Each structure stands twice: as C-alpha cells, then as structure tokens.
Amino acid sequence: MSILKASIEKIDCVETLNIVTFVCAGQKLQMVSLELPTDIQVGKKVKLICKPTAVALAKPTGDLESFCAMLSYSNQLRVEVDTVEKGQLLSTILLTLGAFSLESLTSTEAVERLELQKGDAVIALIKANELSILELLDD
Amino acid sequence: MIKFELSKMLQGAKGEMVLSVDLEIKEGEFLALSGVSGSGKTTLLRIVAGLEKAKGTISVGDEVWQDAAFSLPPQKRKIGYVFQDYALFPNMTVLENLLFVNKDLVLAERLLELTELRDMKERLPNSLSGGQQQRVSMCRAMMNRPKLLLMDEPLSALDPKMRTKLQDEILKLHKEFGTTTIMVSHDPSEMYRLASRVVVLEEGKIISDGNPKEVLLKTQGSQKFSFEGELLDITKVDVICVAIVSIGQQLVEVVVSSQEAENLKIGQKVTVSTKAFAPMIV
Numbered sequence: 001m002s003i004l005k006a007s008i009e010k011i012d013c014v015e016t017l018n019i020v021t022f023v024c025a026g027q028k029l030q031m032v033s034l035e036l037p038t039d040i041q042v043g044k045k046v047k048l049i050c051k052p053t054a055v056a057l058a059k060p061t062g063d064l065e066s067f068c069a070m071l072s073y074s075n076q077l078r079v080e081v082d083t084v085e086k087g088q089l090l091s092t093i094l095l096t097l098g099a100f101s102l103e104s105l106t107s108t109e110a111v112e113r114l115e116l117q118k119g120d121a122v123i124a125l126i127k128a129n130e131l132s133i134l135e136l137l138d139d
Numbered sequence: 140m141i142k143f144e145l146s147k148m149l150q151g152a153k154g155e156m157v158l159s160v161d162l163e164i165k166e167g168e169f170l171a172l173s174g175v176s177g178s179g180k181t182t183l184l185r186i187v188a189g190l191e192k193a194k195g196t197i198s199v200g201d202e203v204w205q206d207a208a209f210s211l212p213p214q215k216r217k218i219g220y221v222f223q224d225y226a227l228f229p230n231m232t233v234l235e236n237l238l239f240v241n242k243d244l245v246l247a248e249r250l251l252e253l254t255e256l257r258d259m260k261e262r263l264p265n266s267l268s269g270g271q272q273q274r275v276s277m278c279r280a281m282m283n284r285p286k287l288l289l290m291d292e293p294l295s296a297l298d299p300k301m302r303t304k305l306q307d308e309i310l311k312l313h314k315e316f317g318t319t320t321i322m323v324s325h326d327p328s329e330m331y332r333l334a335s336r337v338v339v340l341e342e343g344k345i346i347s348d349g350n351p352k353e354v355l356l357k358t359q360g361s362q363k364f365s366f367e368g369e370l371l372d373i374t375k376v377d378v379i380c381v382a383i384v385s386i387g388q389q390l391v392e393v394v395v396s397s398q399e400a401e402n403l404k405i406g407q408k409v410t411v412s413t414k415a416f417a418p419m420i421v
Contacts, residue, residue: 014377015376015377016376016381034376034381034394051416053416105416129394132419
C-alpha cells in the first residue's frame with residue numbers, strides 16, 4: 001500500500017462529482033471522487049492512498065514532455081526505482097517520490113521488458129479514480 | 140462414519156415441503172449447517188437427536204440409532220446438544236449442571252479448565268454473563284463424551300467480541316476431544332473459522348456441500364469480491380451515473396457509465412463485484 005502526504009491545491013466540482021488536485025513532493029496529483037466530506041478544503045493536508053495494483057510504470061526513452069502529453073493518465077509522477085522484487089509471474093517495485101514510497105505491482109514480464117533496476121528514472125501512471133484520500137491531517 | 144438418510148414432511152413458509160437429507164459425515168468432522176430460516180436445519184438436528192420422528196435411517200459408527208423398525212430413545216443416543224438459549228438448570232451451580240449429566244468429576248474439572256470457568260464452578264447460572272452461560276452449556280454437552288455434538292446457533296445471542304472468544308473455545312474443545320460436530324450457523328465468518336465442511340439447506344434439500352471457501356466465497360466469473368444487493372437509486376452526474384446499492388446493513392455507491400445504467404432497474408437484485416486485486420483493507 002502506498003501512502004503519500006499531499007496538500008489540496010484545487011477542487012473542481014459538478015453537482016456530487018469532484019476532481020481534487022493535490023501537490024505532493026512538488027508534483028501534481030489528481031483524484032476523482034463523489035461527495036467529499038466538508039472538511040476537505042483547498043489548503044488542507046491529507047494522506048492519499050493508492051493500491052499497488054493500480055500503479056503502472058513507463059520508462060520513456062525520448063523527450064519526456066511530449067511522451068507525457070500523449071497519455072490520458074491524470075497522474076504521471078516522476079519517480080525513481082528503489083527496489084525490484086521479482087516473482088515468477090508478478091513483481092513488486094518500490095518507487096521513491098520525494099520523501100515518500102510508492103509501490104507498484106506489475107507483471108514480471110513487464111519488469112524484464114522495461115529492464116527495470118534500482119536508480120532508474122521512471123514515470124508512475126495512476127488513473128484519477130484509483131487515488132483516494134485516506135485521512136485529513138491536522139496541521 | 141455417521142450416516143443419515145432421512146425424510147419428513149414439514150410445514151414450511153410456502154406450504155408443505157419435504158425435508159430430505161442424505162448425508163455422510165466423517166468421524167471428527169466439523170460440519171456447519173446453513174440456510175435461510177425455515178429450510179429445515181433445526182428440524183434435522185432434532186431428528187438426529189431423537190426429539191422428532193422422521194422416516195429413514197441414522198447410523199453412527201457401527202451403532203444404528205434409527206431404522207425402519209427401531210428408534211433409539213434420545214437419552215440413549217450419545218449426543219451433546221447446545222441450544223441458543225443455554226438451557227441450564229437455574230437452581231444448580233455450574234459444576235452441578237455438568238455433573239447432572241455424568242458424575243465424572245475429573246472430566247468436569249478438565250472442561251471447566253479448558254473454558255476458563257474453573258473459578259466460577261460454584262456459581263449459579265444466572266450470576267454469569269451470556270457468554271459464560273453458553274460456555275457452561277458447551278461443557279455440559281461434552282460431559283457424556285458424545286459421539287456427535289449438535290449445536291443450534293450457539294453463539295447468535297452473543298455480541299461479536301464474545302462470539303469470537305467462544306469460537307476459540309469451540310475450536311479448543313473440538314481439538315481436544317475430536318468430537319464429530321454439526322453446528323447450525325448463519326455467520327459466514329464463524330463457519331469459515333470453525334467448520335471443515337459447509338452444507339447449505341434450502342426447502343429441506345441440500346443445495347450446496349463443500350469446504351467453507353468453496354461454499355461461502357461469493358464469486359462472479361473471475362471476480363472474487365462480490366456481494367448481493369438491491370439497487371436503490373441511480374443518479375446521473377455529469378456523464379457518469381451513481382448507483383446506490385444496499386448490501387447487508389450498509390449502503391454503498393458504485394459509479395457506472397450511462398451505458399451500463401441503461402440495463403439497470405431500481406429495486407432489482409444486483410451483484411456488486413470487483414476483482415480481488417482492487418479493494419483496499421485499511
């Protein structure tokens with residue numbers, strides 16, 4: 001399980017539907033959600049949570065900006081590979097995002113295709129519906 | 140091996156129904172008997188205990204308890220019976236309740252030790268909590284070293300915490316004595332923890348029989364996280380729709396596309412499911 005601390009930068013709302021924009025370690029994250037608790041407001045700090053099964057990885061070779069511009073993922077985080085634990089079929093990759101750790105569960109075949117190893121700069125891709133607020137932080 | 144081949148005409152919720160059960164239970168097996176109210180579970184236990192008459196045969200190991208010509212009286216059948224409402228003698232102490240069944244003081248002390256009731260053996264039942272009374276009733280059921288232990292929703296009157304504690308005690312007793320057990324239960328977590336086999340009755344017939352995971356895990360295709368519910372409402376928001384579904388005692392919201400929503404009708408029974416990879420436990 002990955003837990004990130006982030007501050008709320010923007011909330012876009014249509015009736016009961018919301019898209020919340022956060023900043024975490026200098027990078028933008030977005031979450032789509034139904035009704036939000038009333039204490040979730042711009043400027044507040046929260047813990048975000050994401051299932052490792054929802055984190056995909058990309059290792060672009062060319063220009064990063066133009067690569068990212070072509071993808072619909074709301075969350076495209078520039079992260080570094082910390083550890084790779086290869087299973088027979090599935091692998092767990094721990095990624096570093098600033099002071100936080102992000103976990104990705106993906107197929108071992110993909111890990112080998114991308115030749116992922118410690119220190120690699122990769123993009124973590126997460127759809128906005130896969131990100132949720134775990135709790136509001138006090139400060 | 141314990142074998143039943145039993146049938147009996149019953150007055151069910153929807154009129155007459157035939158309870159017809161053909162079951163073989165291995166020695167030492169812990170069988171959970173499940174099914175909606177009125178499916179015949181308690182009647183089956185009562186027939187096995189000899190408290191109710193039915194057609195058919197019951198054999199326990201090499202003893203015949205019932206056949207076409209003969210029915211062993213209840214007090215001669217080596218069974219222990221645990222009821223939901225404890226059924227203890229109110230004017231006897233805990234220890235006397237146990238010794239009433241069988242004057243085996245060594246066994247009584249051992250049972251009270253196992254269920255942490257030793258300090259309460261001189262108390263009267265009404266000075267004990269519900270959980271403690273049910274433990275006494277379980278000990279009493281073990282006093283004649285039954286070949287078959289029958290439990291009819293033994294924990295359903297207790298709060299969840301006490302229930303978990305008593306499940307541990309039931310497991311402890313089952314491990315210690317290896318008594319073949321049939322327990323009526325409605326609680327999937329209880330059946331999963333205790334039973335090695337789950338049999339589901341519906342309208343007097345066995346509709347499902349297997350290990351707890353096979354029988355209890357609700358699946359929909361390859362989706363392992365699945366719940367039955369009732370669709371209460373659908374609201375369109377922006378381009379998506381939000382469905383409200385009642386599952387058990389809870390309401391949940393599920394986002395569906397407009398296209399998915401077209402096939403849904405308010406009030407219909409639905410299955411809410413996702414793959415085992417998606418849900419989070421926090």
